[in-house]
Amino acid sequence: MASARSTRASAAVDRLKRRTGHTGYSMARTADGSFFLSETPGAPPLCAPLELDDFVAFVNGLGPQEVRRVSKNDIAFEKQLVKKKT
Numbered sequence: 001m002a003s004a005r006s007t008r009a010s011a012a013v014d015r016l017k018r019r020t021g022h023t024g025y026s027m028a029r030t031a032d033g034s035f036f037l038s039e040t041p042g043a044p045p046l047c048a049p050l051e052l053d054d055f056v057a058f059v060n061g062l063g064p065q066e067v068r069r070v071s072k073n074d075i076a077f078e079k080q081l082v083k084k085k086t
Contacts, residue, residue, distance in 0.1 A: 009035050009052060012059040020063040 006029065013027045024040040034049035037059060047058055 009055055009059075012056045013037065016059050016063055019066060 009027055009029075013025055017023050017025055022039070026038050026041040026043075027035055028038070028045075029035055030049045032049075034051060035055040036045040036047055036049045037055070038045050047055075050058060
């Protein structure tokens, strides 16, 4: 199960690298299974060692956020959902 945990955490770091354009971010895993992030390998960590869910939330909160594209159909669908709830 450790590989699935590492994959989810490393995917979050890869998304951060794409959003920021900074390819130096590095993730490390401690002996107890916690994760931490640094700007370059060997640099001081940017956060204390965190559990997987906390680490992914921390990394997703860094840098510029991706803007969700919304089409006219999405807007119309959301309006229909609101009408049906009332």
